[in-house]
Amino acid sequence: MKLPNLELQTIDRIIEMAWEDRTPFEAIEAQFGLEEKQVIALMRQQMKPSSFRMWRERVTQRKTKHLNKREFVAGRFKSQNQK
Template sequence: MHFKEPDISRIIEMAWEDRTPYEAINTLYGITDSQLVTFMRKHVSNNSFKVWRKRHRGRKNKHLQLRSSQVNRSHCSTQYKPR
């Protein structure tokens, strides 16, 4: 898969965000969970990858099916305020 630099940056950002589910990345960019691991390994440093992988392994809020029904959006209420 080949992405432009802004898309690569956005995918990495979404992967690091706690509340953005993997399904959102799949919907927007067509990357599955296993492909995301390969993508992150390729596009971030080894140390960053290890930290990301350790942090997100088994994280329930990154999968829509495992997520609490109380979480009804993927961003903080103050994240997208008009400027």
């Protein structure tokens, strides 16, 4: 799969967002323009095989990674003191 040329800092942020349980693939697509298939390809390319398998297993069990599978609209409560 053809991936766009991305800066190392951008790749690191995408990987971080992909590991977060409550960050849906749609948020990654909105921010970086990568579809879910491209994120998966990027993760496969950047991670060790064992880490990639662990991530895929984790993601497939999470309803929160896809907006249309979520049972809630808003995320967790965020204090006004948080930035």
